[in-house]
Amino acid sequence: MKIFYSDVHFQHNPSFEIFDGGVKVPNFEMPERAERILHALHQTSWAAIHNPDDFGLEPILAVHDAGYIDFLSSAYAEWQMIDTDTPYEKDALLPASFPPGKWRHIPKTLLGRAGYYMSDLSAPITAGTYPAALAAVNCALSAAEIVLAGEKSSFALSRPPGHHAGKANCGGYCYINNAAVAANWCSRHRKTALLDIDYHCGNGTQDIFYDRSDVLTISIHADPDDEYPYFCGYSDEMGTGNGTGYHRNFPLPSGTDNKHYLAALGQALELVNSFDAELLVISAGMDLYAGDPLGKFNVTRDGIRQIGAQISSLGLPCLIVMEGGYNNAALGENIVTLLETFENTPPA
Numbered sequence: 001m002k003i004f005y006s007d008v009h010f011q012h013n014p015s016f017e018i019f020d021g022g023v024k025v026p027n028f029e030m031p032e033r034a035e036r037i038l039h040a041l042h043q044t045s046w047a048a049i050h051n052p053d054d055f056g057l058e059p060i061l062a063v064h065d066a067g068y069i070d071f072l073s074s075a076y077a078e079w080q081m082i083d084t085d086t087p088y089e090k091d092a093l094l095p096a097s098f099p100p101g102k103w104r105h106i107p108k109t110l111l112g113r114a115g116y117y118m119s120d121l122s123a124p125i126t127a128g129t130y131p132a133a134l135a136a137v138n139c140a141l142s143a144a145e146i147v148l149a150g151e152k153s154s155f156a157l158s159r160p161p162g163h164h165a166g167k168a169n170c171g172g173y174c175y176i177n178n179a180a181v182a183a184n185w186c187s188r189h190r191k192t193a194l195l196d197i198d199y200h201c202g203n204g205t206q207d208i209f210y211d212r213s214d215v216l217t218i219s220i221h222a223d224p225d226d227e228y229p230y231f232c233g234y235s236d237e238m239g240t241g242n243g244t245g246y247h248r249n250f251p252l253p254s255g256t257d258n259k260h261y262l263a264a265l266g267q268a269l270e271l272v273n274s275f276d277a278e279l280l281v282i283s284a285g286m287d288l289y290a291g292d293p294l295g296k297f298n299v300t301r302d303g304i305r306q307i308g309a310q311i312s313s314l315g316l317p318c319l320i321v322m323e324g325g326y327n328n329a330a331l332g333e334n335i336v337t338l339l340e341t342f343e344n345t346p347p348a
């Protein structure tokens with residue numbers, strides 16, 4: 001299997017995030033995550049690691065707001081130029097004021113714009129955030145290109161992750177929505193569905209495709225009544241306008257085990273079948289694994305294998321894009337377990 005990875009991700013290494021309750025903690029989304037996965041892939045006989053190509057801004061601007069991407073590209077440099085006696089955290093930009101919904105006026109000040117374009121306090125913008133986010137999306141697009149060209153599957157080892165990034169916001173460790181940009185790219189050539197199996201709702205992906213009928217989006221995740229991102233991911237959110245019926249959420253309770261997860265996945269895959277998808281993009285978060293520090297499911301490694309087997313049994317070309325997963329010790333083996341099920345599936 002061809003895997004796309006760029007070491008530019010090392011440039012994005014925030015030293016902190018602000019957790020629920022105002023607690024300042026080391027950032028869970030750290031370079032070690034990608035390194036653990038890369039190391040595990042190097043131990044296999046089938047993983048071929050490639051550098052991504054550069055696709056430029058066009059595929060990104062096809063799903064993200066231009067003002068937001070402009071903010072993302074310049075925010076850190078502007079942050080360094082602010083002259084103040086206040087002891088700001090200068091190595092990472094975070095605001096403290098957020099609008100209740102998107103208001104008409106985009107603020108002029110940097111901290112005002114930061115609040116406007118950020119949805120929470122877990123996506124600080126550092127010196128290397130923008131180049132790393134570009135490299136991550138180029139990994140997803142490179143993997144998309146080879147699946148479009150006929151490979152049965154490919155894996156984008158994208159970091160930072162993407163599925164919480166909406167049309168015009170970062171949040172939840174995500175800046176550019178790698179899987180959504182790739183799914184939109186694929187949808188120009190094949191009928192495309194996107195399935196998100198990260199423990200958390202793919203709220204950014206939902207935002208991007210919510211009014212579209214040409215890409216089916218499905219997210220299986222922890223119930224937002226209990227879990228981040230809280231405001232999105234309920235089962236009655238099924239799209240709007242032309243997109244009505246083309247988004248589905250499967251919120252699951254804390255403690256969900258293999259059996260109950262696989263039952264929800266079975267329903268999700270029936271929807272992919274009914275849509276007559278020709279290509280499947282998978283937002284692959286491994287925080288669904290039991291014991292993840294940010295998750296509360298009881299899905300085991302054998303459960304991950306069964307999830308992969310169930311998805312790959314569809315026989316669709318699959319682009320697998322890395323999302324979350326914060327049990328660093330287990331992360332590499334979990335991804336290898338998932339990818340092996342695609343590697344071992346004969347072409348449909």
Ligand SMILES: [Zn+2]
Nearest residue numbers: 198200287324
């Ligand atoms: Zn997650």
